[in-house]
Amino acid sequence: xxxxxxxxxxGSGGKISHSLITDIMLPIFDNPILxxxxxxAIFDVEGKRLAFSTDTYVVDPIFFPGGNIGxxxxxxxxxxxxxxxxxxxxxxxxxxxEEGFSLDDLEEILKSMSIAAEKACVKVVTGDTKxxxxxxxxxxxxxxxGIGLIPESVDIASHKARxxxxxxxxxSIGDHGITVLTQREGMTFDSSxxxxxxxxxxxxxxxxxxxxxxxxxxxxxxxGVGTALNEIANKSNAGxxxxxxxxxxxxxxxxxxxxxxFDPLYxxxxxxxxxxxxxxxxxxxxxxxKDDEFGKDACIIGEVISEHPRKVFxxxxxxxxxxxxxxxxxxxxxxx
Numbered sequence: 002x003x004x005x006x007x008x009x010x011x012g013s014g015g016k017i018s019h020s021l022i023t024d025i026m027l028p029i030f031d032n033p034i035l036x037x038x039x040x041x042a043i044f045d046v047e048g049k050r051l052a053f054s055t056d057t058y059v060v061d062p063i064f065f066p067g068g069n070i071g072x073x074x075x076x077x078x079x080x081x082x083x084x085x086x087x088x089x090x091x092x093x094x095x096x097x098x099e100e101g102f103s104l105d106d107l108e109e110i111l112k113s114m115s116i117a118a119e120k121a122c123v124k125v126v127t128g129d130t131k132x133x134x135x136x137x138x139x140x141x142x143x144x145x146x147g148i149g150l151i152p153e154s155v156d157i158a159s160h161k162a163r164x165x166x167x168x169x170x171x172x173s174i175g176d177h178g179i180t181v182l183t184q185r186e187g188m189t190f191d192s193s194x195x196x197x198x199x200x201x202x203x204x205x206x207x208x209x210x211x212x213x214x215x216x217x218x219x220x221x222x223x224x225g226v227g228t229a230l231n232e233i234a235n236k237s238n239a240g241x242x243x244x245x246x247x248x249x250x251x252x253x254x255x256x257x258x259x260x261x262x263f264d265p266l267y268x269x270x271x272x273x274x275x276x277x278x279x280x281x282x283x284x285x286x287x288x289x290x291k292d293d294e295f296g297k298d299a300c301i302i303g304e305v306i307s308e309h310p311r312k313v314f315x316x317x318x319x320x321x322x323x324x325x326x327x328x329x330x331x332x333x334x335x336x337x
Contacts (some may be wrong), residue, residue, distance in 0.1 A: 008331075014223025015267075015328030019232070038236070039159050040084040040219065043151065050153070052087035054078055055146035061335040063110070063140055065184045067177075067196030070143055071110035072117035073271060073337060076200050077222070078145040079121045083202040084218040084274065086157035086209065087149030089121060094128040095144035100135045110141065121200035123147065154213050161216040162237035164307040167283035169276040171204065171290050172197070172298040173249040174226055175268035178333050179257050192253040197295075199272030204293040211289045214279035221275055222337055224328045227266035229275055230313045231327040241313045243303030243325070266315075267328045269336045277305060 010017040027036065034042050041054030056077050063070040075092065082089040094114065098107065118125055176197040183192065201220065208215060217237070221229035226248070234241045250258075250265045258265050272295055278286045283301060290296035313325040 052085035054081035075117035086155035178268035197272035217277035240309035
């Protein structure tokens with residue numbers, strides 16, 4: 002759809018969001034680092050390889066089962082750095098606070114950020130605070146940026162998927178998106194689903210300790226697993242085949258998605274990763290993921306194929322095949 006105005010769809014992480022980046026932003030700021038469009042920028046400084054990432058959090062509601070906007074912001078940037086194969090080290094925090102916001106709520110959010118940073122073994126070393134008049138913002142928005150160090154033997158990027166690679170998913174999908182949706186809309190389902198917001202850097206470190214043949218890492222946040230797989234297929238000029246029966250989805254999440262007409266493949270996650278791994282080492286990497294507290298339900302959900310480049314196919318439970326396209330439209334605005 003042609004428009005000269007920003008829509009909620011532009012923040013979905015799907016097709017129109019991708020178009021905003023590639024058609025408008027990238028041509029203006031284009032450079033070899035940015036054009037890689039990884040979860041974070043990867044560059045060299047005096048012989049050291051660094052990863053740098055930034056993200057802004059506007060989730061509504063700001064408190065939800067399993068977390069709040071504060072620890073979500075810490076975990077999200079930690080994970081973006083980890084998806085570059087880097088060890089996250091230092092973060093900045095920027096706060097945009099609406100006049101009249103509760104100081105008690107602010108303190109709770111900041112304490113949760115401190116706990117999350119400690120768990121991820123990173124330090125918040127700088128920041129900024131702005132206050133805007135009532136009605137100009139919605140309670141509080143948070144920006145976090147971070148930097149990390151990439152080991153010499155690690156070479157991970159979104160364009161490096163190879164035919165034969167096995168695709169590991171670290172656990173059940175859709176938990177975060179469905180949690181935020183039900184809280185926002187006041188839905189009273191008999192459900193115990195909570196956000197999966199979690200730091201994944203320790204999991205990634207465990208994976209890299211057993212194998213250097215990890216080609217791609219991605220945390221499927223906005224746009225979900227379906228959109229993340231499409232981005233990787235496009236960047237790698239390869240085909241991807243996944244198996245519906247292998248993809249873990251909690252019964253409660255599947256039920257709510259069916260009721261509301263959502264596809265779990267496109268629901269946001271905040272504590273899951275996808276790993277594209279050499280097939281001979283996939284078993285070792287899967288075992289390392291399962292050893293992590295956030296990877297108990299990990300499994301192999303598919304593989305990279307040489308046929309049908311830039312396409313993602315799913316073999317359904319009934320034996321059919323369907324194309325999994327990039328997310329179109331905005332299912333759940335302000336999900337992170």
